[in-house]
Amino acid sequence: MQTPWEYRYAHRTQKMGSSIIRELLKLTEQPDIISFAGGLPAPDVFPVKEFQNACNEVLQNQGASALQYSTTEGYLPLREMIARHNARFSVQVAADNIMITSGSQQALDFIGRLFLNRGDYIIVESPTYLGALQAWNAYGAQYISVPSDEHGMIVDKLEEALRIGPKFIYILPNFQNPSGSTLSLERRKRLIVLADQYGVPIVEDDPYGQLRYEGEHIPSVATLDSRYRNEKNEEYTGNVIYLSTFSKLLAPGLRLAWVVAPPQVVRKLVMTKQAADLHTSSFIQYVAHEVAKGGFLDEHVKVIRATYKERRDVMLEMMDEMFPEEVRWTRPHGGMFLWGVLPEHIDAAEVLKVALDRKVAFVPGTAFHPNGGGKNTMRLNFSFSSPDVIREGITRLGLTLKEALKNGH
Amino acid sequence: MQTPWEYRYAHRTQKMGSSIIRELLKLTEQPDIISFAGGLPAPDVFPVKEFQNACNEVLQNQGASALQYSTTEGYLPLREMIARHNARFSVQVAADNIMITSGSQQALDFIGRLFLNRGDYIIVESPTYLGALQAWNAYGAQYISVPSDEHGMIVDKLEEALRIGPKFIYILPNFQNPSGSTLSLERRKRLIVLADQYGVPIVEDDPYGQLRYEGEHIPSVATLDSRYRNEKNEEYTGNVIYLSTFSKLLAPGLRLAWVVAPPQVVRKLVMTKQAADLHTSSFIQYVAHEVAKGGFLDEHVKVIRATYKERRDVMLEMMDEMFPEEVRWTRPHGGMFLWGVLPEHIDAAEVLKVALDRKVAFVPGTAFHPNGGGKNTMRLNFSFSSPDVIREGITRLGLTLKEALKNGH
Numbered sequence: 001m002q003t004p005w006e007y008r009y010a011h012r013t014q015k016m017g018s019s020i021i022r023e024l025l026k027l028t029e030q031p032d033i034i035s036f037a038g039g040l041p042a043p044d045v046f047p048v049k050e051f052q053n054a055c056n057e058v059l060q061n062q063g064a065s066a067l068q069y070s071t072t073e074g075y076l077p078l079r080e081m082i083a084r085h086n087a088r089f090s091v092q093v094a095a096d097n098i099m100i101t102s103g104s105q106q107a108l109d110f111i112g113r114l115f116l117n118r119g120d121y122i123i124v125e126s127p128t129y130l131g132a133l134q135a136w137n138a139y140g141a142q143y144i145s146v147p148s149d150e151h152g153m154i155v156d157k158l159e160e161a162l163r164i165g166p167k168f169i170y171i172l173p174n175f176q177n178p179s180g181s182t183l184s185l186e187r188r189k190r191l192i193v194l195a196d197q198y199g200v201p202i203v204e205d206d207p208y209g210q211l212r213y214e215g216e217h218i219p220s221v222a223t224l225d226s227r228y229r230n231e232k233n234e235e236y237t238g239n240v241i242y243l244s245t246f247s248k249l250l251a252p253g254l255r256l257a258w259v260v261a262p263p264q265v266v267r268k269l270v271m272t273k274q275a276a277d278l279h280t281s282s283f284i285q286y287v288a289h290e291v292a293k294g295g296f297l298d299e300h301v302k303v304i305r306a307t308y309k310e311r312r313d314v315m316l317e318m319m320d321e322m323f324p325e326e327v328r329w330t331r332p333h334g335g336m337f338l339w340g341v342l343p344e345h346i347d348a349a350e351v352l353k354v355a356l357d358r359k360v361a362f363v364p365g366t367a368f369h370p371n372g373g374g375k376n377t378m379r380l381n382f383s384f385s386s387p388d389v390i391r392e393g394i395t396r397l398g399l400t401l402k403e404a405l406k407n408g409h
Numbered sequence: 410m411q412t413p414w415e416y417r418y419a420h421r422t423q424k425m426g427s428s429i430i431r432e433l434l435k436l437t438e439q440p441d442i443i444s445f446a447g448g449l450p451a452p453d454v455f456p457v458k459e460f461q462n463a464c465n466e467v468l469q470n471q472g473a474s475a476l477q478y479s480t481t482e483g484y485l486p487l488r489e490m491i492a493r494h495n496a497r498f499s500v501q502v503a504a505d506n507i508m509i510t511s512g513s514q515q516a517l518d519f520i521g522r523l524f525l526n527r528g529d530y531i532i533v534e535s536p537t538y539l540g541a542l543q544a545w546n547a548y549g550a551q552y553i554s555v556p557s558d559e560h561g562m563i564v565d566k567l568e569e570a571l572r573i574g575p576k577f578i579y580i581l582p583n584f585q586n587p588s589g590s591t592l593s594l595e596r597r598k599r600l601i602v603l604a605d606q607y608g609v610p611i612v613e614d615d616p617y618g619q620l621r622y623e624g625e626h627i628p629s630v631a632t633l634d635s636r637y638r639n640e641k642n643e644e645y646t647g648n649v650i651y652l653s654t655f656s657k658l659l660a661p662g663l664r665l666a667w668v669v670a671p672p673q674v675v676r677k678l679v680m681t682k683q684a685a686d687l688h689t690s691s692f693i694q695y696v697a698h699e700v701a702k703g704g705f706l707d708e709h710v711k712v713i714r715a716t717y718k719e720r721r722d723v724m725l726e727m728m729d730e731m732f733p734e735e736v737r738w739t740r741p742h743g744g745m746f747l748w749g750v751l752p753e754h755i756d757a758a759e760v761l762k763v764a765l766d767r768k769v770a771f772v773p774g775t776a777f778h779p780n781g782g783g784k785n786t787m788r789l790n791f792s793f794s795s796p797d798v799i800r801e802g803i804t805r806l807g808l809t810l811k812e813a814l815k816n817g818h
Contacts (some may be wrong), residue, residue, distance in 0.1 A: 003610055003648045005674055008546075008576060010526045016680045040478055048472035051692075055464035063457035067660035069449055102511055102664075106686040113547070117419045134684040138522070139419070167417060201412055239412045243489075251476035253691035265414055271425045272736040276685075277515040282662035283460075286691055 001011045009143045015137050028361035036380040037361040045304050054290035066286040075098025075285040091222035094235045096263045100278045104245045104257040108135040110272045121166040125153045127175050127368030143370040153184030154188045162198040175208045175335025178368045178379035185218050202240045212334035213309035237262045254284050266396045308383050314390050315382040322398025336383040342376040350402045354389035360396040424546050435768035443802035445789040446770040448598040452714050455660045461567035463699035475695040481683045483509025484694040500631035502645045511689045513654045513666040517544040519681045530575040534562045536777030543651045552779040561592030566597045571607040586742025587777045594627050601634045611649045621743035622718035626677045646671045647691045683799040717792050723799050731807025745792040760813045769805040
């Protein structure tokens with residue numbers, strides 16, 4: 001007889017499944033479509049030559065250890081390098097504060113696994129990152145959405161949310177995915193004080209922090225927390241779990257990221273990872289270390305910034321020219337995404353269907369709202385397509401939007 | 410104030426923690442110790458040169474896609490290659506039957522996540538693989554241990570266990586970790602009939618299937634299941650989820666393995682993996698495909714077999730010579746491990762403490778018994794150490810055992 005598989009799955013899988021949005025997004029992957037829907041870095045900036053040299057170097061000199069099993073927390077020279085890097089761009093930490101993960105998605109998953117009981121609440125920005133919701137839905141999370149504006153989460157509304165008793169606060173402070181907004185310094189400071197007061201940890205997700213195209217770098221939430229606590233040691237022991245990644249600085253196909261946390265939390269994360277996949281590929285860790293160890297990232301990030309800044313500027317210019325005036329959008333200071341708001345009565349998912357006929361795509365904003373809303377919003381990616389493709393795509397999308405507004409849906 | 414982290418962890422983390430065994434095993438990692446405790450392949454057989462060529466080839470010709478995000482199910486040419494490979498060494502399958510994982514540990518984790526509610530029962534061999542227990546403990550699994558002998562699980566005792574209503578049966582049929590035993594053809598056939606009769610799936614974990622040093626290859630449980638169902642299609646739609654890995658054929662530091670399952674189960678596993686880590690490193694998948702695509706594995710596995718067979722033989726010879734006659738052990742036909750049984754009153758963990766003073770190590774067998782027992786058993790790895798090191802290590806261990814038997818602990 002056929003095995004009755006569907007009766008054997010666990011409760012937690014019942015929320016898993018294909019959504020309307022996911023089905024629509026599959027259509028955006030057709031090769032003739034100009035897609036602003038994905039979240040892909042530009043392959044033009046991948047440092048292919050540097051990877052080639054690093055692979056040769058690692059295999060020639062460290063082949064036996066780079067191909068062998070290794071420790072769950074990650075390759076020590078890589079963790080030490082990240083600690084130095086992190087001290088410059090985020091908070092001062094020691095190697096014991098760092099665990100290597102297979103991409104930031106894995107860090108989000110492990111945080112869910114370590115902290116979440118079914119039904120636990122998480123405070124998120126509205127809108128928030130879809131991948132985090134996917135990771136935490138598997139653990140039965142519920143969400144408290146705090147509204148945000150062009151300066152990020154409206155922290156004045158945070159205290160009310162904190163009184164509900166959430167497990168943690170999740171925030172993307174720099175060039176947020178999806179909205180492109182950046183949390184202001186003032187709000188960051190208020191955030192850490194409130195979180196400390198209620199004893200609620202903050203998960204700070206910072207994949208794009210170094211991809212700033214204008215304005216001044218704002219200290220990370222973890223740094224501000226460390227200063228607030230007047231920490232004097234090399235080790236960080238505060239209230240923030242900080243995530244960052246090599247996906248945007250080197251290449252996402254590596255699946256290489258890191259999580260920064262107090263050592264006691266890192267030890268728990270290491271046990272979690274040991275049961276989940278033993279460790280992240282030793283070879284990938286050795287190669288990334290070899291590519292980055294001589295200060296390459298500092299040079300390379302300049303190339304990425306120049307490339308993405310041009311694309312952002314082209315997209316914004318074309319939107320000014322082509323989009324109907326009833327549509328508003330963010331002007332992000334960095335990152336890979338911007339956010340459009342249509343008139344309230346327009347459904348972005350309906351607009352997408354028409355856009356797909358015109359061979360252009362974006363992500364309708366509902367997917368980023370765990371508690372509903374955002375039907376009239378849309379996320380556009382500007383990092384992946386070349387300036388010419390952006391021009392053509394925004395022209396098509398402008399025509400689609402004008403038509404949608406005329407037809408009133 | 411300090412954040413009260415320990416009060417914020419989820420229920421599922423409460424079983425996590427350091428065990429006495431794990432603390433002892435840390436000691437085995439000291440560099441001057443001859444360790445038969447690990448489960449490491451011999452680095453001498455890693456095909457370093459082939460990896461170097463493959464990295465250069467992939468980066469020169471496919472750099473942009475090998476470094477980019479890719480699909481969750483895995484790189485299609487790799488899955489197609491595995492399907493062909495699998496048809497020869499295990500069951501006939503299509504690419505839709507296959508998902509790539511970051512090592513088999515991740516496949517074990519995903520199977521737990523997909524199937525296990527807290528308190529669910531799993532049928533395991535006694536002893537069974539420690540990593541599977543670690544993965545499934547996180548989901549609150551309970552275990553029904555079925556005893557095994559030199560021909561694997563004693564399938565006559567299986568029906569009683571099936572009547573308890575387990576979620577699935579977990580079995581390592583070839584050169585089992587830890588015992589080194591191989592499930593006989595007759596027992597395999599009886600296993601699949603019983604599992605089908607009760608509608609209970611089988612998880613077949615087969616990392617060592619091709620590492621046979623004597624005797625004839627026995628068809629996999631999945632193959633026998635497919636034959637029993639008289640399957641005519643290319644796709645496999647039976648009752649077995651089959652796991653295998655590149656860790657033992659190429660190198661474990663890649664973290665590259667695969668799971669074979671009916672397409673409907675693969676689709677669920679893909680959703681699980683998407684939330685957990687998006688996908689396994691594209692670069693690693695392209696490189697492994699490049700190394701293996703021209704039939705390299707068939708040649709390379711001969712080198713591995715010759716190397717490990719010699720080491721197994723040396724270990725067995727030395728044990729014959731050096732071990733006290735009260736100790737018994739398995740003579741595995743393949744794989745990486747053998748299993749020692751001491752007189753009932755001897756505690757292998759106590760023996761390990763003395764062995765560590767003599768600078769030699771093994772794993773005490775209790776760790777492989779989820780429901781207790783096995784205090785007088787031990788696992789020895791023969792793949793990692795060179796023949797000379799094995800001779801010296803078994804000499805030291807023989808002296809330790811003689812002493813322990815004399816002292817009676």
